[in-house]
Amino acid sequence: xxxxxxxxxxxxxxxxxxxxxxxxxxxxxxxxxxxxxxxxxxxxxxxxxxxxxxxxxxxxxxxxxxxxxxxxxxxxxxxxxxxxxxxxxxxxxxxxxxxxxxxxxxxxxxxxxxxxxxxxxxxxxxxxxxxxxxxxxxxxxxxxxxxxxxxxxxxxxxxxxxxxxxxxxxxxxxxxxxxxxxxxxxxxxxxxxxxxxxxxxxxxxxxxxxxxxxxxxxxxxxxxxxxxxxxxxxxxxxx
Numbered sequence: 242x243x244x245x246x247x248x249x250x251x252x253x254x255x256x257x258x259x260x261x262x263x264x265x266x267x268x269x270x271x272x273x274x275x276x277x278x279x280x281x282x283x284x285x286x287x288x289x290x291x292x293x294x295x296x297x298x299x300x301x302x303x304x305x306x307x308x309x310x311x312x313x314x315x316x317x318x319x320x321x322x323x324x325x326x327x328x329x330x331x332x333x334x335x336x337x338x339x340x341x342x343x344x345x346x347x348x349x350x351x352x353x354x355x356x357x358x359x360x361x362x363x364x365x366x367x368x369x370x371x372x373x374x375x376x377x378x379x380x381x382x383x384x385x386x387x388x389x390x391x392x393x394x395x396x397x398x399x400x401x402x403x404x405x406x407x408x409x410x411x412x413x414x415x416x417x418x419x420x421x422x423x424x425x426x427x428x429x430x431x432x433x434x435x436x437x438x439x440x441x442x443x444x445x446x447x448x449x450x451x452x453x454x455x456x457x458x459x460x461x462x463x464x465x466x467x468x469x470x471x472x473x474x475x476x477x478x479x480x
Contacts, residue, residue, distance in 0.1 A: 286314020
């Protein structure tokens with residue numbers, strides 16, 4: 242019988258952000274505190290459950306003996322809230338980074354005490370969600386050991402953060418971008434070339450010695466391409 246996971250909504254107050262944060266927590270139906278799990282933290286959390294169908298894909302893969310996963314989705318309030326928290330120039334970016342790297346990890350350690358110090362944390366995000374995931378992984382590479390970056394927004398601040406990275410430990414990265422992402426319409430109406438700076442990011446990650454898998458898929462800056470990519474990405478990252 243196919244395993245059916247459970248998604249529950251949970252919230253806690255973030256001192257860093259001074260607001261109540263909602264989490265969507267997926268766990269396998271047969272969850273046991275005595276089993277080993279990896280934790281996957283998704284920016285754009287509701288989008289990954291709704292448009293990415295992430296839970297269904299993970300369940301199918303776990304039936305094929307993929308590593309057991311708990312998914313933590315972090316929804317955003319609206320597009321302005323998303324930009325303020327995820328964009329490197331956003332007013333809440335540093336506060337959100339503190340929430341992600343400190344508060345959230347501590348909170349999850351308390352929620353799953355048997356997993357403390359035993360589980361790997363992976364960050365996943367699309368577009369700006371991938372950007373903030375990369376920046377958090379560079380800040381805490383010993384905590385966020387894997388990063389899944391789907392069409393990240395890359396600017397000079399992102400490239401400089403990679404250039405300045407000097408830690409002896411580094412996250413394993415799955416980095417993808419669409420070959421038609423040359424004219425991406427942003428929420429503010431501006432049109433950006435995502436492909437060229439992502440190619441530059443890939444070269445820089447290689448030069449810096451990161452263990453990374455880079456892929457250019459045939460497609461645009463759209464969920465239908467990111468959704469279709471998730472199963473092969475998870476097979477690569479969680480075998």
